[in-house]
Every structure is written in structure tokens, then in C-alpha cells.
Amino acid sequence: MTDIKSMTLQEMTEAMQEMGESAFRGRQVFTWLHKGARSFEEMSNLSKALRQKLAEAYAITAPTVARKQVSAQDGTIKYLWELGDGNCIETVLMQYHHGNTVCISSQVGCRMGCAFCASTVGGKVRDLLPSELLDQVLFTQLDSGLPISNIVLMGIGEPMDNLDNVLRFLELVNHPDGLNIGMRHISLSTCGVLPGIRRLGDLGLQLTLSVSLHAPDSETRSKIMPVNRAYDVEDLFRECHRYFEKTGRRISFEYAMIDGVNDSDQQADLIAKKVKGMPAHVNLIPLNDVRESHFKPSRRIAAFQKRLESHGVTATVRRSLGGDIDASCGQLRRRAMEERKGECV
Ligand code: SAH
Secondary structure, X not given: OEEHHHOXXXXXXXXXXXXXXXXXXXXXXXXXXXXXXXXXXXXXXXXXXXXXXXXXXXXXXXXXXXXXXXXXXXXOEEEEEEOOOOOEEEEEEEEEOOEEEEEEOOEEEOOOOOOOOHHHOOOEEEEOOHHHHHHHHHHHHHHHXXXXXXXXXXXOOOHHHHHHHHHXXXXXXXXXXXXXXXXXXXXXXXXXXXXXXXHHHHHOOOXXXXXXXXXXXXXXXXXXXXXXXXXXXXXXXHHHHHHHHHHOOOEEEEEEEEOOOOOOHHHHHHHHHHHOOOOEEEEEEEOOOOOOOOOOEOOOHHHHHHHHHHOOOXXXXXXXXXXXXXXXXXXXXXXXXXXXXXXXX
């Protein structure tokens, strides 16, 4: 059965015409799906016969809440969704003064292998479909009752490792007949898969690119991020400059501060040198403790920030939300995998 929610409005319209229906039925179905309809039965402005025909040919994805945790500290909500095939994914809703932001996963698991990250512990299981990316935004909004204005692709998985589906999702979520979330309200984070950055740059989308840098020198970066052995950080910086020239958009560099690994003044100096010539924003992240890793949070965050700023580089320290609910980086899915064993993969 075809996954109908992954189809664009145009594809849906054409499919309707092929079924001998009027073209406008395509928009009706698109609208229902993007409002969160879980079955064709609900689509009350379609004839019963058409609803039946659709149900025979198409499937509608609709995740169920496997777990939901609400932070008592700041209202952050973390969802563990169970997908049609029993796999589980995490989505986090954060309430900021500039609007509600949803952090979505791009894959079930991750194969990038970053040494400090919990998402990668069990490897990658599969890519998420465009519909499953959209569902995270759609059903988080419906379940929470909070209107979502911003999306960050910063959950589990590497978006550039699933780029076709991610691009299709962007088209869907951006659509005026759908959730209509503007590109400038969307961020995509990558560990540095260069062909993906190049492809995205060539498209010239107005979204914000975040690059998980975590070390400006090859030696350190290769130790903590295996992706650096395939795509070296020197080439990564070059690609980032190119991206800026193509899109005119400022890049955000994510930098988890790890004690004694990437927090020296020399490393701050090197970052400044490498981003010279483009507007960059460095987001310093206090390291989240991951049980599997021996890394410790850095105690030099303020000094590192100051050092970057002394070179004219904008640097901020990320405020941590949802600390009481395992809200970061694959922690909830991993815990659920341990506790539910087999119930949820
Ligand atoms: N694969 C993409 C998307 C994941 S985003 C990427 O790498 O960018 C998740 C962000 O959280 C990344 O910047 C990641 O490096 C960071 N992160 C992972 N584990 C962390 C930890 N233990 N502490 C702080 N940040 C972490």
C-alpha cells in the first residue's frame, strides 16, 4: 500500500484524476491528512465509495504515544512515539518566548557513531518516511494543544543520511495547505556529511543549517566523530563557506563542551580562524552525561565563550531544558528500549 501522507499535493491531485475523480479531491485529502486525520473514514466531504477506494490503495501513518513526559521545571514535553512497525522515535516540544519549538528525529537510531552521543548506541534501524517526519510535528501539536511555530531537525538520526525524505518533508510542512511552517523557522543539524551540505546549499533554501562541529582540528574531531574520517573538518569548513556564499545564511555551529578534549583556548582560536569571512554563530552546549561514554562536562565554558568573542565570533551557551525528563539526545528511547525489551524497538 502506498504511504499517502508522503505524497505532495500535486501527486495526490494526479492520483485522484487517475481514479476518475475531480482534481480538487486531491486538495481535500491533503488538507485532511495535514490536519491529522487517522483514517479515510473521517474524511466526511468525500463519498463513501471514494473513501473505500482510497482505503484499499493507500495507508495513513499515525503514530501512537508510547510514553509522554512533561518537565515540572519548564514544561518541556518529551514524546516517545510508536510507529506502525513497532519502532519507537523521540520528539521533544520546547516552549520558548519566541514560540513553541519541536525537535524531531530523522531516523530510527543513527549510524554516525559520535562517541559522546546516546542516539548512536544501537546503530541505525531505518530511515523515517516523509510522513513520519511530518507526523512528529502534526501529532505533537495535536496532542499537546500547543501551536508549533519552529522545527529543529536535531533529534535522533542524521538528516543528511536521509536527505531525500527530509527534503520531501520540508516541502510538505512548508505547504500553505498544510502546516505552513516557513523555512526560516526550520533548522537542520548535521554532523558534517559534505555531499548533503552541498546539495542543500545548491537548493538555496532559507532554513538554518546547524553544523555539529565539536572540534576544529582533525585529530580531535576524528577521535570523537567517526564521520570526520570520511569528511575531514578542513573540507567541512570549506563547504560551510561555500554554503554561506550560495544561500547568504549564517551557519550555526554546535559545540558540546567536553572536559580536556575540545575546550582549550587554542581550539577556540582555531574556530575563529576557520570561520573568518562568514557570519557564524557558535552554540556551546554543556555536555549531557551519557552513561556509555567516559567524557565529562567541561568547566571552561565561560572562558571558551569569552575567547571566541575576543575574536569577534558570536558565541552563546545553550540553555538546557527538560533536565528532569531525559529530554536530550536519545536518552528516552534508549531507556525505553532497556525497559520495554521487545515491546518497542
Ligand atoms: N546527526 C545530526 C542531528 C543530531 S542533533 C547532528 O549530528 O547534528 C543533536 C545534537 O546534539 C548534535 O549537535 C549532537 O552532536 C549533540 N549531542 C549529542 N550528544 C550530546 C551530548 N551528550 N551532550 C551534548 N550534546 C550532544
